[in-house]
Amino acid sequence: MSGAARTGGTRPTCALCGARVRPPFRTPQPEIAPDLDMRPGEPARSTLPNWLQTCAGCSAVAPDLGVLPAEAKPVVESAEYRALAETVPAEAIPFRRWSLIRRGLQDPAGEAEALLQAAWACDDAQAGAEADALRAAVAQAWESASGTAALLRRLDVLRRSGDWARAEHLVQTLNEQSLDATAASVVAFQRARIAARDAGRHLMSSALPPPAHAPHVSHRRHTPVGFWGRLFRKGT
Numbered sequence: 001m002s003g004a005a006r007t008g009g010t011r012p013t014c015a016l017c018g019a020r021v022r023p024p025f026r027t028p029q030p031e032i033a034p035d036l037d038m039r040p041g042e043p044a045r046s047t048l049p050n051w052l053q054t055c056a057g058c059s060a061v062a063p064d065l066g067v068l069p070a071e072a073k074p075v076v077e078s079a080e081y082r083a084l085a086e087t088v089p090a091e092a093i094p095f096r097r098w099s100l101i102r103r104g105l106q107d108p109a110g111e112a113e114a115l116l117q118a119a120w121a122c123d124d125a126q127a128g129a130e131a132d133a134l135r136a137a138v139a140q141a142w143e144s145a146s147g148t149a150a151l152l153r154r155l156d157v158l159r160r161s162g163d164w165a166r167a168e169h170l171v172q173t174l175n176e177q178s179l180d181a182t183a184a185s186v187v188a189f190q191r192a193r194i195a196a197r198d199a200g201r202h203l204m205s206s207a208l209p210p211p212a213h214a215p216h217v218s219h220r221r222h223t224p225v226g227f228w229g230r231l232f233r234k235g236t
């Protein structure tokens, strides 16, 4: 008991099984622009494998295993959850598991976000077909997305998965809205990439008009505010 008292409280434990786990990973602040699908830039980008941790005791997955609600337990014990270890590229397993847990916790937004992160892991693992399938699932989950930022993100997911027809349709939908100059630049960039059947990765900063490439100039006169400002403040 004294041993437990000596070590207890300094390290978190898994909320489902009580095994010792490491503290949540603290992602470094991105210093360069994100991808068009909002995967953060470096140095955050390459820390993706650390974003989730897997419990050595029960195989639960979470950014912070210490706060997983009890409702996650039946998901972690389900056949679908267990089967992922056999059917999914290793790099994507934690994100696919986390997506199932979010679904079990009635969090469709978190479920889709985890699937997109699984696609990023597949990108890094050169598992292109798997990444395409995951992006198709994300695009489906985001079918009723609204708001310019969400639609632009969905547009990139459609393009990256090679779903040209839906991507072109979404370009039309966006162009029928009143877009600010920054969003209009992103749509124009995407439209050209879609026309070229380019499913590759591009930085948000590539899609911006020239002033955003010169931070010292743009900071004073052209830096967008709010959501876009946060994206581009440190863009390269």
Ligand SMILES: [Zn+2]
Pocket: 014, 015, 016, 017, 018, 019, 055, 056, 057, 058, 059, 060
């Ligand atoms: Zn556990």
